[in-house]
Amino acid sequence: xxxxxxxxxxxxxxxxxxxxxxxxxxxxxxxxxxxxxxxxxxxxxxxxxxxxxxxxxxxxxxxxxxxxxxxxxxxxxxxxxxxxxxxxxxxxxxxxxxxxxxxxxxxxxxxxxx
Amino acid sequence: xxxxxxxxxxxxxxxxxxxxxxxxxxxxxxxxxxxxxxxxxxxxxxxxxxxxxxxxxxxxxxxxxxxxxxxxxxxxxxxxxxxxxxxxxxxxxxxxxxxxxxxxxxxxxxxxxxxxxxxxxxxxxxxxxxxxxxxxxxx
Numbered sequence: 001x002x003x004x005x006x007x008x009x010x011x012x013x014x015x016x017x018x019x020x021x022x023x024x025x026x027x028x029x030x031x032x033x034x035x036x037x038x039x040x041x042x043x044x045x046x047x048x049x050x051x052x053x054x055x056x057x058x059x060x061x062x063x064x065x066x067x068x069x070x071x072x073x074x075x076x077x078x079x080x081x082x083x084x085x086x087x088x089x090x091x092x093x094x095x096x097x098x099x100x101x102x103x104x105x106x107x108x109x110x111x112x113x114x
Numbered sequence: 115x116x117x118x119x120x121x122x123x124x125x126x127x128x129x130x131x132x133x134x135x136x137x138x139x140x141x142x143x144x145x146x147x148x149x150x151x152x153x154x155x156x157x158x159x160x161x162x163x164x165x166x167x168x169x170x171x172x173x174x175x176x177x178x179x180x181x182x183x184x185x186x187x188x189x190x191x192x193x194x195x196x197x198x199x200x201x202x203x204x205x206x207x208x209x210x211x212x213x214x215x216x217x218x219x220x221x222x223x224x225x226x227x228x229x230x231x232x233x234x235x236x237x238x239x240x241x242x243x244x245x246x247x248x249x250x251x252x253x
Contacts, residue, residue, distance in 0.1 A: 022131060084131075091132045091207075091226050099136040099224065101158035106140045106148045 015060035021053045028076040029085045132226045139219040
């Protein structure tokens with residue numbers, strides 16, 4: 001028997017309620033298929049913490065995994081949260097650009113004043 | 115979302131959706147001025163910025179056809195500056211800058227979180243989404 005649809009919605013949003021898991025999702029969305037170690041390199045958390053978050057995301061059906069040799073590779077299953085991921089990526093990229101412009105603006109004033 | 119008309123809304127600042135930071139080789143005062151002076155904001159944020167830098171003051175940011183406007187939520191001199199903003203007809207989001215002196219200069223952190231997710235197609239789930247993610251805590 002299929003679980004009622006709202007149960008799935010709850011588990012998706014529950015999985016997204018954690019900010020670190022949102023970072024994992026965002027990174028997976030950017031990076032395609034990755035390993036837990038690869039994720040740990042990109043994020044300020046341990047490999048162990050990455051595994052924990054991946055397993056929570058897998059529980060919510062947001063991540064699929066495949067074994068290739070000795071490695072487990074993870075891939076986002078973005079359909080349930082396409083729009084949220086798109087928003088995070090877009091807004092994140094906007095702030096990357098703006099913060100860079102802010103830094104240049106402040107630092108260039110500094111060098112002008114010297 | 116017009117939650118704000120009914121009660122003061124407060125965003126859960128601990129769980130931002132987007133968080134970015136940068137390190138600037140300058141003093142916190144210099145960075146604060148660039149973040150909160152409308153002429154300085156026009157140097158890096160958008161070509162046309164209006165800002166009344168006090169809590170409850172208005173902010174408007176225009177870049178060509180794109181316009182965002184909102185209200186200053188927090189103005190703590192030299193430390194924290196937060197506002198809401200939205201494009202016409204779109205959901206509001208909460209933006210917060212915090213600055214911190216570090217040995218190499220000033221660390222600037224920005225977070226942005228949807229006040230309520232007005233992402234297309236999520237309408238019917240909105241109430242549940244708000245509860246699940248605690249975007250908005252009614253004070």
